[in-house]
Amino acid sequence: MPASERLPPRRELNTARLLAEGELTVLGRIPDASNAVLYASVGAEGRRIGCVYKPVAGERPLWDFPDGTLARREAAAYEVCRALGWDLVPPTVLRDGPLGPGMCQEWVGADPLEDPDEGPGTTSPTEPPGEPGAAEGGADGPEVLVSLSPTGLVALLETGDPGPGWKAVGHASVPDESGGERPALLAHADDDRLRRTAVLDAVVNNADRKGGHLLALPDGALRVIDHGVTFHTDDKLRTLLWGWAxxxxxxxxxxxxRRLTAGLAEGSPLATRLAALLSAAELDALRKRAGALLAAGRHPLPGGDWPAIPWPPV
Structure with a gap:
């Protein structure tokens, strides 16, 4: 298997077990989240890590998703990502906690208690696509008007050809100095990590892929978070990553x-784990989406009545 298709290493599996079985201690609440998002730590046998704990009791009801299922969908997205052979989604489990059952996921980013400005997964930006200096504009690359991700991989650019390293998504606008609006181009990096994310989102039917959900580790690896509104039986794919459509x-x-579709066979270990997290109809829809994407051999196109772009985009 190519190195770019890393299966989750043993450390990740050990981390998932720690998240599931360790002592969970709530340390604080992450502000500005639509649902209850708690910063916590989990530890056992001398090892302790930061984590996100989202209790089911803190979920805000949604008109199109059954109550109390968002935490299960987060855990299911991790299972599917592992089955694809990718380590994009941080280790995520469903477990009991101080506020009842909920999702527990390894924290990505700086400790928010040490820096109150740090939110879930806040990281140092990576170098934007293109040559050095592209973020400032000029001959080496397009001017970045607004970065939509802490990684710098999704942005609103000056209009025109974004040039090498970028994939255009669509027209947008940003405020100008006069109080009006300036035209802009929504674009994302032409990046293998983002391309895997686009495939993952198509499989899990992600209804909310925003720029703020793309996080960078110090070693340059990409992690993607917030998969509560996924696995719907209706087509709800809504993302900023349409550049490969x-x-x-x-x-x-x-x-x-191919790995995923084989792993989703009736009675398989993966299907058994997912059956505990999703409804039978949702699991069947997952099989059909994965099979249809494999048969088509192409990235999906936006379409239908459902908005293709999430708003706000961060």
Missing amino acids: GEPLPEEATRAL
Whole structure:
């Protein structure tokens, strides 16, 4: 298997077990979240890590998702990502906690108790696409008007050809100095990590892929978070990562989808785990989406009545 298709290492599996079985201690609440998002730590046998704890009791009811299921969908997204052979989603489990059952996920980013400005997964930005200096504009790359991700991988650019390293998504606008609006181009990096994320989102039917959900580790690896509104039986794919829409899937993605579809067979360990997290109809829809994406061999196109772009985009 190519190195770019890393299966979750043993450390990740050990982390998932720690999240599931360790002592969970709530340390504070993350502000500005639509649901209860708690910063916590979990520890056992001398090891302790930071984590996000989202109790089911703190979920805000949604008109199109059954009450009390968002935490289960987060855990299911991690299972599917593992089955694809990718380590994009941080280790995530469903477990009991001080405020009842909920989702527990390894924390990505700085400790928010040490820096109150740090939110879930806040990280240092990575170098934007293009040559050094592209963020400032000039001959080496487009001017970045607004960055929509802490990684710098999704942005509103000056209009025109975004140039090498970027994939255009669509037209947008940003405020100008006069109080009016200036035209802009929504774009994201032409990046293999983002492309895997786009495939993952199509499989899990992610209804809310925003720029703020893309986080960078110090070693440059990408992590993606917030998968509560996924796995709906209706087509609800809503994302900023439309730059590859209609293009052929890379061979890496095809191999990953073959692994997933084989792993989703009735009675398999993966299907058994997912059956405890999703409804039978949702699990069947997941099988059909994965199979249809593999058969089509192309990234999906936006369509239907459902908005293609999440708002706000961060």
